[in-house]
Amino acid sequence: MNIQSCLPKGAGFSVAENKCRIVSNEAVNEEYRLLIAEADDVALSARAGQFFHLLCPSVGGEKPFLRRPMSIYRVDPEAGRIGFLYKVTGKGTRALSSLRPDDTIDAMGPLGQGFSLPSGVRNVLMVGRGVGLATLAPLARLATKSEAAVTAVLSARRRDLLMSRQELENAGARVIEVTDEEGTSQPETLEALLCDLHAQLPFDFAATCGSNRLFQLVRSLCAEWNIPGETALEAFMGCGTGMCYACVVPTMDANGKEQYRRVCWDGPVFPISEALGW
Template structure:
């Protein structure tokens, strides 16, 4: 079963309440997906692969799905959980998620087995965009943020851009997505806390060295406040655009409940703030307009 709606169908009239700016044009469906596999990739994260209906296969890098997580240990997640797209494979009819098992919702997901059904509403939100003629893209993320950025690497390479992915984690054993990124053609750099090379000073030095050899056209990040601040500074220094994907608790994920509102800088302003919904105005936002947390 797949109940299909247009995102514009849930837009409130302008005289009732503010709507998401420049309403996105993409279909949203309640997709009943069959679990193909749900395997541990390390002690904290699992990789979920789903057979999905056609609408789900239109998902773009940076978009997400709102998952109806099953119960876990007699506890139920009453609200759906937003989950970033890790990979979409239209040729195989599959979508994939990489998630950390830490709360009621993700513990429920961890119990899913091959053949089970998962209700995934989506694809939802605004994803990444490449500057016209982009030749080199930097992906910088830590932990599960790597899952959100991975589809951007595949998309950028398909558009003819080179991709450098700088992956940060506590240890080598917790580095994720490296094989996937190499498979799609990205150049990988890994830094870890254990190796004492993941501090901001060293990461900045690495980025500047790579940029000097082959300038970046876009900087993208997800999942770390300190990395966000670093890229904001570097994007200004290099004079190039940047984008960041944000994580946020949500209610409806369709812009109606206002549960995911956050402050952002107004375009071109350092001190003036506006407020936007992460679900439908994002979750991908301009790097310089994003307020650190």
């Protein structure tokens, strides 16, 4: 069902209530799962950084009241499939983990503002942690299609929780992995690494998602290097379409004045100079 008429004006893209058949829903490590589903043309038009609002099934007496926002991890128009990488944390994601091949999920979307690469970008830095890697993965494909080089820094607590190396390398990105247990993910250590990479071949765009401390680091480096950047913010969402105002966060406008904006509608992707974290 197309719900375009129910949205606030100015979406600029098609949105529908997509009925998607589950192809697979498998664990990638002890915390995260990858759900792959067949999708129609509206869902397959999703852009890097956008998300879907998923209607979770009722399982074992648990009935999630609200949909769950889920960043798009993979869009494969040729195969007619989309993918979501998610962490099982509560009754909504537990319900999602119960889905099996040939089950159907209601995925409303695509929703939100995605990433926008400036014209002429040649060297992109991406820094992500945890489920933030799901949001950044499609950006790597967008950048390499624009003939830009991509360096993706993946952060996790432990090496066994690192994800998306193959996904990003398949997209043409250079991948660097850092972890807490190895002492390589600390902001001071990571800053030295990124500054060294920048000295070798300057980055001209940066993106980050999944960690407030990494956001603060990348935001600082963008200002120091005088380059544009974007970040995908996270928030609890009610409607996912900007109407309930449940996901507002403070941001900074061009004049340095603080203002509240909706993550689901004005974002989730914001210029890094305007975002204040979460």
